[in-house]
Amino acid sequence: MDFSEYKDLWVFIETDEGKAASGGLELLNPGVQLAHRLGQKAVAVVLGKDNAEAERAAIAYGADKVISVEGDDYEEYTTEGYTYGLNQLIEKYKPSILMIGATIIGRDLGPRLSCRLKTGLTADCTELDVDVETGNMAWTRPAFGGNLMATIMCERTRPQMGTVRPGVFKKVAPDVSRTAEIVKESIPVPAGVIRTKLIESIREAVGEMVKLEDAEIIVSGGRGLGGPEGFETTIKPLADALGGAVGASRAAVDSGWIPHIHQVGQTGKTVAPKIYIACGISGAIQHLAGMSGSDCIVAINKDPDAPIFGVADYGIVGDLYQVVPIMTAEVKKLKS
Amino acid sequence: MNIAVCVKQVPDTTQVKIDPVTNTLVREGVPSILNPFDGFALEMALRMKDLAGGTVTAISMGPPQAEAVLRESMAVGADDAYLVSGRAFGGSDTLATSYILSRAVAAVEEKRGAKFDVVFCGKQAIDGDTGQVGPEMAEHMDYAQITYATEVVSCSDNKVRIRKETADGYDVLEAALPVVVSVTKTPFELRFPTVKKRLAANRAQIPVITPEDMEAQSLIDLARCGLKGSPTKVKKSFTPVRNKVCNVIEEDSLSASAVKLIAVLSNDKKI
Ligand SMILES: Cc1cc2nc3c(=O)[nH]c(=O)nc-3n(C[C@H](O)[C@H](O)[C@H](O)COP(=O)(O)OP(=O)(O)OC[C@H]3O[C@@H](n4cnc5c(N)ncnc54)[C@H](O)[C@@H]3O)c2cc1C
Ligand SMILES: Nc1ncnc2c1ncn2[C@@H]1O[C@H](COP(=O)(O)O)[C@@H](O)[C@H]1O
Numbered sequence: 001m002d003f004s005e006y007k008d009l010w011v012f013i014e015t016d017e018g019k020a021a022s023g024g025l026e027l028l029n030p031g032v033q034l035a036h037r038l039g040q041k042a043v044a045v046v047l048g049k050d051n052a053e054a055e056r057a058a059i060a061y062g063a064d065k066v067i068s069v070e071g072d073d074y075e076e077y078t079t080e081g082y083t084y085g086l087n088q089l090i091e092k093y094k095p096s097i098l099m100i101g102a103t104i105i106g107r108d109l110g111p112r113l114s115c116r117l118k119t120g121l122t123a124d125c126t127e128l129d130v131d132v133e134t135g136n137m138a139w140t141r142p143a144f145g146g147n148l149m150a151t152i153m154c155e156r157t158r159p160q161m162g163t164v165r166p167g168v169f170k171k172v173a174p175d176v177s178r179t180a181e182i183v184k185e186s187i188p189v190p191a192g193v194i195r196t197k198l199i200e201s202i203r204e205a206v207g208e209m210v211k212l213e214d215a216e217i218i219v220s221g222g223r224g225l226g227g228p229e230g231f232e233t234t235i236k237p238l239a240d241a242l243g244g245a246v247g248a249s250r251a252a253v254d255s256g257w258i259p260h261i262h263q264v265g266q267t268g269k270t271v272a273p274k275i276y277i278a279c280g281i282s283g284a285i286q287h288l289a290g291m292s293g294s295d296c297i298v299a300i301n302k303d304p305d306a307p308i309f310g311v312a313d314y315g316i317v318g319d320l321y322q323v324v325p326i327m328t329a330e331v332k333k334l335k336s
Numbered sequence: 337m338n339i340a341v342c343v344k345q346v347p348d349t350t351q352v353k354i355d356p357v358t359n360t361l362v363r364e365g366v367p368s369i370l371n372p373f374d375g376f377a378l379e380m381a382l383r384m385k386d387l388a389g390g391t392v393t394a395i396s397m398g399p400p401q402a403e404a405v406l407r408e409s410m411a412v413g414a415d416d417a418y419l420v421s422g423r424a425f426g427g428s429d430t431l432a433t434s435y436i437l438s439r440a441v442a443a444v445e446e447k448r449g450a451k452f453d454v455v456f457c458g459k460q461a462i463d464g465d466t467g468q469v470g471p472e473m474a475e476h477m478d479y480a481q482i483t484y485a486t487e488v489v490s491c492s493d494n495k496v497r498i499r500k501e502t503a504d505g506y507d508v509l510e511a512a513l514p515v516v517v518s519v520t521k522t523p524f525e526l527r528f529p530t531v532k533k534r535l536a537a538n539r540a541q542i543p544v545i546t547p548e549d550m551e552a553q554s555l556i557d558l559a560r561c562g563l564k565g566s567p568t569k570v571k572k573s574f575t576p577v578r579n580k581v582c583n584v585i586e587e588d589s590l591s592a593s594a595v596k597l598i599a600v601l602s603n604d605k606k607i
Binding site: 079080083103104105107108110111112114115116118119120122123124138141142143144145146147148149150152154155156157195196197198199200201202203204211213217260261266267274275284285286296297298299309310311312313314315317318319323324326327330331334 | 350463465466468470509566568572575585586591593597598599604
C-alpha cells in the first residue's frame with residue numbers, strides 16, 4: 001500500500017431529513033485542527049437526497065471542502081447503500097483518515113465499511129491526536145466499561161478509521177459567511193445491493209420534552225427515587241423549570257419507571273450537556289460512560305461515598321426529595 | 337431455521353477495580369461471565385426457534401475456559417456448541433476476530449451439513465466495548481446486517497422482520513435470509529436453565545475448532561488472523577484520571593444547601 005497516495009481527513013456528516021446532525025458537525029472542529037497540523041484538508045462527506053442545507057452547515061462549521069453525493073438511493077440511511085457509496089468515494093479519492101460519529105448509524109456503518117476496505121477501525125473514541133511525522137492517528141478510547149483507556153493506531157493500512165463518541169467534541173460557532181469548494185458526485189446504488197427494507201419507522205414522542213442528546217441541561221433520576229412517581233413529582237418539574245430534559249439510570253429504566261429512551265450510559269445515550277444533575281444515582285461506571293463529558297455535573301445523593309461525587313463539580317449529601325423541590329422553587333424565583 | 341449465536345466470555349467489568357497505588361486495572365478475582373449482550377442475543381435466538389422451529393448453535397472463540405459460556409448456552413436451550421480456539425487466533429483485533437468467526441461459521445456449517453439462516457451477535461462485548469464484530473462478520477460473509485436489534489417481529493417465508501433501536505425511536509427492518517443480527521439490550525432477559533438441560537450441558541462434548549484444522553480444510557488464511565492479521569494495535573493503555581474535586585455544599589439545613597446550590601450555579605452563569 002502506497003501511503004503517499006492517501007491524503008486528507010474526512011468527516012462523515014450524518015443527515016436527518018436533509019439536515020446535518022450534530023454528531024458529524026462537531027467532528028469538524030477537531031477534524032480541521034488535525035488536518036491542518038498535517039498540512040491537509042478537512043473534507044466533509046455528505047450522502048443524501050437533497051444535501052444543500054447539510055453542505056452549507058458543514059462549511060459554516062469549518063470544512064475546507066465538501067464531497068456531496070445526492071440521489072434517491074441515499075434518502076434513507078441503509079447500511080449497504082451507504083457502504084457502497086462511501087467505498088466508491090474512498091477508492092476514488094483515497095483519504096488518509098475517516099472519522100464517523102459513534103451514533104447508532106455510525107456504529108452500524110463504520111465496521112461494515114472498514115471491513116470492506118480491510119482497514120482498522122477504532123470504536124467510540126474520546127481523544128484524538130496525530131503523529132505529524134508518520135500521519136498516524138492516535139485514537140484513544142475507553143474500554144472495560146470505562147475502567148481503562150487505550151490508545152490505538154492503525155499503521156499498516158489506509159484509510160485509518162475511527163468512530164468518535166458524540167458530545168465529546170464541541171462544535172465551533174458557525175460562520176455562515178465561509179465558503180468552500182463543493183464537489184458533487186453521483187453514485188447510483190446498483191439493484192440488489194441493499195438487502196434490507198424499511199417496514200415501519202416510529203419516532204417515539206418524547207412529549208413536549210427536549211431531546212436528550214441536544215439538551216443543554218439534563219436532570220436525571222436513578223433508583224434513589226424509589227418509584228416511578230419521583231420522575232413526575234420531582235425530576236420533571238426541575239427539568240421543566242430549567243428548560244432541560246429528563247434522563248435516567250438503567251436501574252430506573254429496568255424498574256419500569258421510565259422508558260429506555262431516557263437512559264443515559266453505556267447501554268443508553270451518551271450526553272454532554274452544560275449541566276447534568278444526577279439525583280439518586282450512585283455513579284456506576286456504565287452510567288458515567290454516558291455523561292462524564294458534561295461541562296458541569298451536580299450530584300444529589302444521600303450516600304457521601306457514592307462514586308458520583310468523584311466526577312461531580314457540585315454536590316449535596318442528602319435526601320433528594322428534600323433537596324430537589326427547593327432547587328425547583330429557587331430556579332422559578334430566579335427566572336421570574 | 338438454522339440459527340447461530342456468537343457468545344463471548346468476558347470479565348465482569350462491573351467488578352473490575354482500579355488499584356489505587358499502581359493505578360492499574362485489578363483483574364484478579366474478577367469472575368468471567370457470558371457477555372451480557374450475548375445473553376440477550378441468545379434469548380432472541382431461542383425465541384426465534386420457539387417461533388419458527390429449528391436449532392440454535394452457540395459458537396465462541398477464546399481460550400479453553402471459554403467452554404463455560406458454551407455450556408451455559410446449552411443449559412438454557414442451545415442445541416449444540418463449538419469452541420474456536422488456538423494460539424494463532426490470539427491477539428486478534430475486531431477485523432481478524434470477525435474474519436475468524438465468519439470462517440468458523442463456515443466450518444460449523446460444513447460439520448453440520450447445513451447453512452445458518454441467521455447469525456446472532458451481541459451489540460458489543462463489555463471488555464472491548466467495540467461493537468464491531470457483528471457488522472464485520474456480515475461483511476465477511478456478504479450477508480445483510482441488522483444492528484441494535486431489540487425484537488424478532490416475524491420470521492417466515494425466508495424473511496425476518498426485526499425491530500431495531502434508532503436515535504429517537506425504532507424501525508422495523510425486513511431482510512431476506514441469511515442475515516447477521518446484532519442485539520442490544522432487550523426487555524427479554526436470558527431464560528433460566530432447566531435442571532435436565534443443565535445436566536446434559538455439563539456432560540456434552542464440545543467440539544474444538546482449531547486454526548490447524550481450519551487451515552487443513554482450506555477454510556482460513558492464517559495470515560489474516562491474530563496480531564499479523566490485525567490492522568489496529570494498542571499502543572498504550574492507562575486508567576482514566578478523575579481529578580475533579582467535588583464542591584460539596586453543606587449549609588445548616590438541606591433546604592439552605594439547595595438554595596445555596598442554585599445561587600452558586602446562577603453566579604457561575606451555569607443556569
Ligand atoms: C453491561 C452493562 C451495561 C450497563 N449500562 C448502563 C447504562 O447505560 N446506564 C446506567 O445508568 N447503568 C448501566 N448499567 C448498570 C449500572 O452498573 C448500575 O447498576 C446502575 O447505573 C445503577 O443505577 P442507580 O445509580 O440509579 O442505582 P443504585 O446504584 O442503586 O444507586 C441509587 C443511589 O441513590 C441513592 N439514594 C437512595 N435514596 C435516595 C434519596 N432519597 N435521596 C438521595 N439519594 C438517594 C443511593 O445512595 C444510591 O447511591 C449497566 C450495567 C451493565 C453490566
Ligand atoms: N471471541 C468471540 N467469540 C464469540 N463471539 C464474539 C467474540 N468476540 C466478539 N463476539 C461477538 O461479537 C459481538 C460484538 O463484540 P465486539 O465487537 O468485540 O464488541 C459480541 O457481543 C459477540 O456476539
